[in-house]
Amino acid sequence: MLHTVNKSPLERNTLESCMRLAKAGSAILLIEDGVYGALRGTRAADAVAARMNDFKFYVLGPDVAARGLSEAPLIDGIEVVDYGGFVDLVAEHEAQQAWL
Amino acid sequence: MLHTVNKSPLERNTLESCMRLAKAGSAILLIEDGVYGALRGTRAADAVAARMNDFKFYVLGPDVAARGLSEAPLIDGIEVVDYGGFVDLVAEHEAQQAWL
Amino acid sequence: MKFGILVNEGPFTHQASDSAYQFAKAALEKGHEIMRVFFYHDGVNNANKLSEPQADDRNLVELWGKLGEEHGVDLVVCVAAALRRGIKDDILAPGFRISGLGQLIEAGIVSDRLVVFGD
Amino acid sequence: MKFGILVNEGPFTHQASDSAYQFAKAALEKGHEIMRVFFYHDGVNNANKLSEPQADDRNLVELWGKLGEEHGVDLVVCVAAALRRGIKDDILAPGFRISGLGQLIEAGIVSDRLVVFGD
Amino acid sequence: MMEDDDFEPEAIKRFMYVNRKAPYGTIYALESLETVLISAAFDQDVSVVFLDDGVFQLTKGQDTTGINMKNFSPTFRALEGYDVEKLYFEKESLEARGLTADDLVVEVEILSTDELREIMAAQDVVISA
Amino acid sequence: MMEDDDFEPEAIKRFMYVNRKAPYGTIYALESLETVLISAAFDQDVSVVFLDDGVFQLTKGQDTTGINMKNFSPTFRALEGYDVEKLYFEKESLEARGLTADDLVVEVEILSTDELREIMAAQDVVISA
Numbered sequence: 001m002l003h004t005v006n007k008s009p010l011e012r013n014t015l016e017s018c019m020r021l022a023k024a025g026s027a028i029l030l031i032e033d034g035v036y037g038a039l040r041g042t043r044a045a046d047a048v049a050a051r052m053n054d055f056k057f058y059v060l061g062p063d064v065a066a067r068g069l070s071e072a073p074l075i076d077g078i079e080v081v082d083y084g085g086f087v088d089l090v091a092e093h094e095a096q097q098a099w100l
Numbered sequence: 101m102l103h104t105v106n107k108s109p110l111e112r113n114t115l116e117s118c119m120r121l122a123k124a125g126s127a128i129l130l131i132e133d134g135v136y137g138a139l140r141g142t143r144a145a146d147a148v149a150a151r152m153n154d155f156k157f158y159v160l161g162p163d164v165a166a167r168g169l170s171e172a173p174l175i176d177g178i179e180v181v182d183y184g185g186f187v188d189l190v191a192e193h194e195a196q197q198a199w200l
Numbered sequence: 201m202k203f204g205i206l207v208n209e210g211p212f213t214h215q216a217s218d219s220a221y222q223f224a225k226a227a228l229e230k231g232h233e234i235m236r237v238f239f240y241h242d243g244v245n246n247a248n249k250l251s252e253p254q255a256d257d258r259n260l261v262e263l264w265g266k267l268g269e270e271h272g273v274d275l276v277v278c279v280a281a282a283l284r285r286g287i288k289d290d291i292l293a294p295g296f297r298i299s300g301l302g303q304l305i306e307a308g309i310v311s312d313r314l315v316v317f318g319d
Numbered sequence: 320m321k322f323g324i325l326v327n328e329g330p331f332t333h334q335a336s337d338s339a340y341q342f343a344k345a346a347l348e349k350g351h352e353i354m355r356v357f358f359y360h361d362g363v364n365n366a367n368k369l370s371e372p373q374a375d376d377r378n379l380v381e382l383w384g385k386l387g388e389e390h391g392v393d394l395v396v397c398v399a400a401a402l403r404r405g406i407k408d409d410i411l412a413p414g415f416r417i418s419g420l421g422q423l424i425e426a427g428i429v430s431d432r433l434v435v436f437g438d
Numbered sequence: 439m440m441e442d443d444d445f446e447p448e449a450i451k452r453f454m455y456v457n458r459k460a461p462y463g464t465i466y467a468l469e470s471l472e473t474v475l476i477s478a479a480f481d482q483d484v485s486v487v488f489l490d491d492g493v494f495q496l497t498k499g500q501d502t503t504g505i506n507m508k509n510f511s512p513t514f515r516a517l518e519g520y521d522v523e524k525l526y527f528e529k530e531s532l533e534a535r536g537l538t539a540d541d542l543v544v545e546v547e548i549l550s551t552d553e554l555r556e557i558m559a560a561q562d563v564v565i566s567a
Numbered sequence: 568m569m570e571d572d573d574f575e576p577e578a579i580k581r582f583m584y585v586n587r588k589a590p591y592g593t594i595y596a597l598e599s600l601e602t603v604l605i606s607a608a609f610d611q612d613v614s615v616v617f618l619d620d621g622v623f624q625l626t627k628g629q630d631t632t633g634i635n636m637k638n639f640s641p642t643f644r645a646l647e648g649y650d651v652e653k654l655y656f657e658k659e660s661l662e663a664r665g666l667t668a669d670d671l672v673v674e675v676e677i678l679s680t681d682e683l684r685e686i687m688a689a690q691d692v693v694i695s696a
Contacts, residue, residue: 001559006334006438008589010664011620012112017458017490020530020551023559032334033592036623041665062341062633066591068626068640068670082633083345090432091320091351097456097564098435100327101688106215106319108460108491110535117587117619120659120680123688132215133463136494141536162222162504166462168497168511168541182504183226190313191201191232197585197693198316200208208595208696212403212465213361218505241598241696242332245364250405258506261405281598284331286369286380291410301605308692309580309611316695319464327466327567331594337634360469360567377635400469420476427563428451428482435566438593 002093006032006100009044018099019051029058029081029089038064040073052077060086102193106132106200109144118199119151129158129181129189138164140173152177160186203227204307205237208318210245211260212253217246220317221263228271235311236274237264238304239296241318244282247275249293265295276303322346323426324356327437329364330379331372336365339436340382347390354430355393356383357423358415360437363401366394368412384414395422451562452483457492458566461511462502466567467495468510473565475513478520485524485561486517487554488546489531496542514544528554580691581612586621587695590640591631595696596624597639602694604642607649614653614690615646616683617675618660625671643673657683 003022007014015037018028030037037048038059048057057078064070064080074080081089090096103122107114115137118128130137137148138159148157157178164170164180174180181189190196205224209216224234239246251261268275275296277287282298292298308314324343328335343353358365370380387394394415396406401417411417427433455474461467477484488495495511502509517525525546532538532548539548549557558564584603590596606613617624624640631638646654654675661667661677668677678686687693 001561001564006338006592008592008620010113011589013110013490014458021489021528021555021558023555026559031338033589033620036589036620036664039665043663045665063591066629066631066634066636066638067589067623068629070628070630072665083341084349086342087346087349087351090322090434095562095564096432096434097558097561098437098566100435100437100458100566101690101693104316106219106317106463108463111460111491113619114587121618121657121684121687123684126688131219133460133491136460136491136535139536143534145536163462166500166502166505166507166509167460167494168500170499170501172536183222184230186223187227187230187232190203190315195691195693196313196315197687197690198318198695200316200318200587200695206694210361210404214465215463215505215507218507222505240602241595242329242361245404248405250407250409252402252405252407254403254508257403257508280601283371284373284376285329285364286367286371286410288369288371290369291405301602302608304602304694305582305606305609305611308582308694309578309609314692314694316693318696325565333594334592334634334636337636341634359473360466373637376637399472420473421479423473423565424453424477424480424482427453427565428449428480433563433565435564437567 001026002089002096003028004096004098005030005034008033009037010042014099022055024054027056027058027089027093029086031060031063035059035063035067038074038078039069040075045075049075058089101126102189102196103128104196104198105130105134108133109137110142114199122155124154127156127158127189127193129186131160131163135159135163135167138174138178140175145175149175158189201312202233202235204235204311204314206304206314206316207237207239207243207246208241210242211251214319216317216319217260221260223315224267234273236276236307238307239277240281240304244277244285244287247277247287247293247296249291261293265293268295320431321352321354323354323430323433325423325433325435326356326358326362326365327360329361330370333438335436335438336379342434343386353392355395355426357426358396359400359423363396363404363406366396366406366412366415368410380412384412387414450483452560453477453563454558454561455486456564456566457488457495458490460491460494462507470567471510471513474522475520478522484522485526486522487526489528493527493531493535493537496544498541498543511543526554579612581689582606582692583687583690584615585693585695586617586624587619589620589623591636599696600639600642603651604649607651613651614655615651616655618657622656622660622664622666625673627670627672640672655683
């Protein structure tokens with residue numbers, strides 16, 4: 001399953017719920033305001049870093065760049081993809097679940 | 101100042117931010133999905149109960165009833181008002197701040 | 201007392217417009233004046249006269265329009281927000297007018313209280 | 320691969336429609352098929368042809384319509400959600416059609432993947 | 439509704455509707471329910487999940503007269519008649535909100551997070567709002 | 568714009584714009600900024616507050632070409648020319664997001680929660696989105 005999360009973990013419980021209910025081995029792609037969840041050094045970062053062995057995390061590069069975070073340090077192991085990479089992730093997984 | 105909060109504290113940080121930044125003596129009115137913050141027994145209830153001496157809490161009755169909570173136990177000291185009471189609260193305070 | 205109201209969301213999707221309407225009605229019943237309701241962001245969609253809710257649902261576009269006409273409430277739709285979202289004179293419901301953001305600031309200045317409803 | 324897309328939000332207010340559009344474009348560039356984009360909830364506002372963004376802003380209504388025409392993408396607006404919000408044939412942008420929720424279920428059945436964008 | 443040439447009625451898919459939002463504050467709960475009702479006509483394997491604030495959608499005693507909106511909670515009781523029988527609630531979400539099965543308008547299956555996780559992972563189409 | 572009979576230009580009010588939302592994910596940041604620009608013409612006492620995810624609105628280096636949206640962050644630098652000089656950031660919100668003053672496109676006043684609380688309590692009109 002590919003999970004997409006588009007909400008800031010500093011504002012809502014969306015990413016937290018996704019990580020609670022996603023099965024180990026799932027991919028989690030952070031898009032839109034969800035990309036703040038990929039930042040190192042925020043109050044939400046530890047919760048993500050703690051699950052790096054359970055999930056493969058991706059973050060959408062164009063959304064990172066839009067928010068001025070292209071040079072901000074991301075949590076180790078999070079892979080940056082573009083929209084083409086987003087398409088590939090959907091194709092590679094059997095289904096997508098959007099956490100809104 | 102009258103603060104209005106319309107978000108569930110179980111989903112977002114809105115009520116938490118309101119309580120962090122509202123001055124002691126302020127009134128806080130919970131409306132729409134914010135009324136879940138008035139419930140006793142939820143994971144968010146302790147944070148509200150802990151501030152009962154700092155703020156005067158109100159909750160909008162029609163929103164409570166719509167959500168099936170008319171007979172649910174509310175946190176002690178929270179006063180239920182109707183839309184007319186909402187109007188009175190706005191009139192009694194020098195300004196309203198909506199926490200969205 | 202003289203109230204101004206700001207509505208940030210369209211009808212149906214968020215409760216903001218309903219809450220604002222119920223507040224306005226209650227304020228008028230208590231003898232207060234609503235000098236203006238300003239519709240901003242998706243709030244401009246409250247003025248779409250093509251809106252046709254199911255028969256057993258409330259029709260917020262009509263409710264606002266009637267409130268405006270019966271109580272002389274100035275219903276102002278923000279022109280910039282409306283253009284973006286395709287709310288133009290062609291589909292503007294009776295009782296509403298399109299104008300600039302200055303009308304919101306003015307409402308803040310002139311009214312005794314500006315009350316904000318949004319998401 | 321054959322994709323279906325669900326868009327739950329209108330243009331501008333939330334990024335959902337932008338993200339869905341960028342996704343659709345990238346998928347087509349990679350040789351995939353978009354069999355349908357279904358617009359639900361406030362997503363129906365993406366089909367309002369009166370939308371007129373500022374000159375230096377993107378026009379999502381036009382972008383979707385072009386994508387539909389150039390790539391044969393079926394752009395379907397949910398009739399129930401659209402009636403509520405006042406999106407009718409009078410203001411329906413070229414390339415879109417209004418139909419029932421069954422078209423969403425069918426997209427889920429027929430496509431290899433249904434991808435959801437919302438708020 | 440099924441004009442597409444590629445449509446194969448024999449391909450039954452697992453459709454899951456995920457409800458994470460409270461009712462009335464936003465329209466998602468109501469419009470999502472409309473989708474579930476329509477989907478019943480398509481003979482797919484349909485389940486509906488309530489978690490986080492979505493569990494509030496089925497509280498007993500909803501009375502919307504004061505907010506002038508339509509009370510749609512009775513419709514959940516009609517789902518069984520549409521052969522939509524798999525309603526799953528997450529236990530943790532209920533407990534975090536001080537709710538129990540007795541507070542809900544219909545009998546639902548209350549699952550642990552672990553149980554729900556397995557079911558969610560096995561879906562073909564996940565529709566959330 | 569000031570046709571109302573009751574309009575008294577001498578009554579200066581304290582207007583505060585409160586930004587708690589991140590940019591681009593929703594339009595509130597952009598449209599709220601448009602309001603601030605208009606308000607400058609009315610000679611009121613205007614201040615703009617950024618807290619919670621609102622602090623992300625002013626990060627340096629925003630490049631929106633990849634999402635095809637308008638980068639409005641440079642407009643914050645123009646606010647001074649409109650005599651909108653009171654931009655307040657909450658220190659706690661910045662720190663929770665790993666940001667410092669160096670990460671922002673304009674010089675702003677960074678206040679403790681206690682300081683900001685006093686300023687917010689003294690406003691006549693609070694506009695939030």
